[in-house]
Amino acid sequence: MITLQHLYVLAGAMFAAFAILSALDRSNPKRLGNGAFWGLMALSLLAGDLIGDFGNGLLVLGLAALASLGLIGRSQPPTSSDEEREAFSARHGNRLFLPALIIPAIAFIGTLLYTYTPLRESGLFEAKRETYVLLGLGVLTALAVIFVWLRPPALAPLQEGRRLIDAIGWAAVLPQMLAALGVLFAAAGVGAVIGEITRAVIPEGSVFLTVVVFALGMAVFTMIMGNAFAAFPVMAAAIGVPLLIQGYGGDPAVVGAIGMLAGFCGTLMTPMAANFNLVPAALLELKDRNGVVKAQVGTALPLLAINILFIYFFAYR
């Protein structure tokens, strides 16, 4: 059976290669910092289960220290020039899209086949992780096709991958850090305190205003935590269940489903949702780290208002 563990090894090996190539890259004045940073990521992926919780904690502190002290820098691994790229594009034409579509196609068709046919019983892939496994298979297939067709230098995939991961930099690790922060918040009881504060501002007797506070609470708490998943149990416990459902008799399916989506409006508006908002800004090399958030606020706010109306009208229809 192919499991997540295999994928961690694949990703870990990739980061290890990034680390070695970084450390050897004399054109980058911060080469040792980059080498250490990606080396720690490799260690986490390859041996995270072996080094113990405290060991993992030290590893994270190491990553944070390297990033905070500015010890990692963007390298310039060898790649093609713009002119060469234009020439490749003209020579190969739309066939260039084929390898790009291999990864989504294998993930897409593979997931469908695996989920809806008897293949599922084969137990070939770890349960519920088939899309990740297929993503990995897609990557390996695409690499094989590119090598056979375009014959890049042997190290090119690793150098090109390093070029991109260096463009992203520490933002590549931040989502995982934020997820870990959320766990600490939960352990410290942040959710309970927020729930208590929210309950204190609820006006008695007004269904509509209670819905407003519930939805705004979902959005704001999601913005703080970077994640609607952390906000939902808190808001459900504070307002959703005792007031909206049990108190005023609202339809629980509406309160639950649309309440969560009100939280997603918050996700669009916060840098704390790093993998959706900061990582793409880094990937697309935006000058403004918050550029993606700014582009989303105009969608998130009207949609939040609509969600409030939806909860009010559909839950109490």
Next chain:
Amino acid sequence: MTNYWVLLGILIVVAGFALRLNPMFVVTAAAIATGLIARMDIAEVISTFGKAFNDNRIIALVWIVLPVIGLLERFGLQQRAAAMIRSFRSATTGRLLILYLLYRQVISAIGLHSTAGHPQTVRPLLAPMALAAAEKQQGELDEPTSEKVKAYSAATDNVGLFFGEDIFFAIASIVLIQQTLAAYGIVLAPIELGLWAIPTAIAAFLVHGTRLLMLDRSLSSPRRSRGEGDHAKHGGGVGDDASATTSPPPSPSRDGEDKA
């Protein structure tokens, strides 16, 4: 007795982001402060933080696509994506992004949400296409405009994902809703929750789609010329071949070790 001090961690995060400190530092400081306030000892804080980081390694798996994306960029994929959009007469940034929004919502709604995303589709395909379309509408793009087009490309992916995925009832957030409510004795079928995600999905398509059409309008209106030496000659032209030097997003023009 409520310990309001645990909110200090939130304050650190908000202040740190506002002061534009390095987020890795801000998050670590907030985590340690929160743990200590909750009366853990420092070793316990570090262990808790480390364990949570390790438990979330699945987040890092998406980066395995980078070598493929980078290789394809090396062979001109972004240039190709831009060229293809230039060949469509009626392509505009807004229409392209609306099409992608719909695609992203639909694949997310049928549970295939992780087959697209910022590294897999936005950087190599969507952003260069959106930029090329914008160039058709406006001629050479100034920096604020190209930043805006790129930001809208990423935003469209997020909106499509968030307001599509919950229709698929076997997704984590639906399970979470179900489990949370079940703890209060409220038993719901996942499919019910998925159905109630549909109105918001439609609303999201309409709201974001409208904003994309407004983006189109701002792109095709003649540019306010700012100072002399503007590229007025390109302004508002439809379909005239946008200069071949237009560079799709990030491509460090670097030549180094050469290919076969």
